[in-house]
């Protein structure tokens with residue numbers, strides 16, 4: 001198969017949801033359809049259970065599992081599908097945000113009983129920022145959930161995206177009978193089945209066909225016709241272009257655990273989801289069709305075995321062909337590297353690969369040369385846009401408790417933050433270090449790993465800071481004055497950007513209104529920020 005065929009048969013996406021909505025279950029069902037696994041239960045949930053938050057090794061082990069299932073590739077009807085897994089635990093939300101930079105589209109799972117939840121909202125914000133095409137799968141229709149029209153309204157309002165149902169449920173809960181496929185105009189009857197792929201699809205080409213009564217009964221037939229009429233009247237006709245532009249989200253209803261509605265989702269996904277897309281850089285847009293290889297690192301995972309300090313860096317291929325053993329240029333450190341054992345991931349197996357194409361993710365063994373956002377090319381130098389750091393939510397000062405191990409601590413905290421475990425801000429003079437995370441769990445993980453992997457001991461001192469703002473101004477003097485006056489709250493991030501750490505929203509708003517010449521940004525990459 002030639003390069004172009006390889007490129008256009010790929011679809012790389014992520015499944016996202018609030019924990020417990022059914023992400024793992026849906027992933028597994030898709031793999032079942034794709035034949036990548038044979039039985040249910042083969043995909044381990046990478047959920048980090050609450051009860052284990054104080055057991056660090058358990059956390060790391062569970063994260064280890066999530067490496068194996070980080071990327072799941074399977075072939076289905078000549079297409080090659082790459083599913084990028086995202087951690088469900090909210091303390092690892094940064095990991096998820098970064099993974100979203102490596103996908104071309106997203107399937108968002110919403111629990112029909114609970115509706116839109118906190119993580120759903122945050123994840124959708126990241127998708128909207130990047131205009132990622134989203135398909136919504138409303139799950140657990142076998143439960144007494146909310147009214148489907150109300151759910152759609154809630155999604156539109158809370159997630160700020162237009163929706164367009166492509167399937168419609170016939171009843172829900174114990175009376176759930178199936179879904180009508182508005183796209184293909186056929187009915188898929190519900191038959192609870194956790195292991196097998198349900199294939200009972202009854203095709204009705206006209207919703208007014210009297211067969212409908214025979215299949216679902218008079219009352220439900222009338223209700224379905226009424227609903228469909230309403231849908232066609234209220235919603236605009238489905239437009240693939242609007243979906244691809246990230247302006248409208250097609251919606252499917254089903255029950256993942258019962259394998260229901262999954263086939264329709266997958267079929268439509270294959271039809272409409274985007275093939276690998278290019279990426280914006282600081283110099284120019286990289287088209288996936290370009291012959292020269294470009295890839296960027298979006299995730300780094302440490303080896304949990306302390307005898308092997310190496311890590312796996314996950315690289316998304318943007319253009320060209322990646323080849324085993326070939327030299328590629330590491331833009332940030334201006335050095336060439338080649339990889340003797342690049343791996344891909346197939347369900348729970350890691351396989352050494354010879355080549356990879358745009359849309360693919362390869363795992364590269366790394367001894368500390370990579371950090372998130374690094375770019376590999378065939379010579380050209382640039383940085384990929386769209387991998388911003390977001391303001392952390394919790395800040396603590398890193399205190400060295402063993403002065404003899406300062407070097408180890410410095411190295412350890414640099415490497416761990418390169419991996420994206422947390423963000424590091426440094427204040428001069430004094431070299432004070434502030435660590436920012438989205439969850440308490442990371443502080444425990446960092447402290448443990450510094451001790452265990454680097455032999456450095458530290459403690460974290462709570463500080464009264466709540467937000468990081470990246471500063472910019474066209475008025476150099478005003479910016480310098482601000483930095484001088486506010487020096488106790490001014491730090492530098494790892495890329496030496498100037499950051500203002502705000503004690504609370506009230507202070508921040510005051511600074512913003514008192515300093516109209518200074519821009520305060522809530523992520524490190526202002527160009528992609530939403531207004």
Ligand code: G4P
Nearest residue numbers: 017018019020021022023024025088139140255256257258
């Ligand atoms: P997550 O990855 O989004 O966190 O969710 P996961 O798939 O682990 O699903 C969370 C729970 O919801 C699981 O139950 C799962 O079986 C259940 N579930 C998934 N899809 C459906 C559905 O369509 N209908 C119903 N009724 N339940 C569904 P659990 O009790 O937490 O785990 P398990 O013991 O069943 O595995």
